[in-house]
Amino acid sequence: QVRVVESGGGLVHPGGSLRLSCAASGVISSINAMGWYRQAPGKEREFVAVDTGFSTSNYADSVKGRFTISRDNAGNTAYLQMDNLKPEDTAIYYCNVDGHMFENSWVKHFDVWGQGTRVTVSS
Helix, strand or coil, rough: EEEEECCEEEEEEECCEEEEEEEEEEEEEEEEEEEEEEECCCCCEEEEEEEEEEEEEECCCCCCCCCEEECCCCCCCCEEECCCCHHHCEEEEEEEEEEEEEECCCCEEEEECCCCCEECCCC
16 A cells, blocks of 8 residues: 655745645555645645656646745655745645555556645735
């Protein structure tokens, strides 16, 4: 089994910063992509940013220039540095990890979501 755990959420004033972490653990063979999504109250879950490896990342227009996604050298932990936060960034932030894992001598695809971490931007 693969487990994904987010951390780093909290309450911050507008203009402030937060750094979210996403750690994937388990018998992982490789990770194709680690992405961040968010769901604001009463809204659908939406894409925020994704790292597909080889220094390739994509961002939602609403966060470009303010958020930065990165991964550690081992590749199993992703970070979302969020700067100049706005009240409209308030949401539960979820991490999604797509990759392959070892299972009974086979390599099997996985796509796992974390439980989410809450970010509140308010004065």
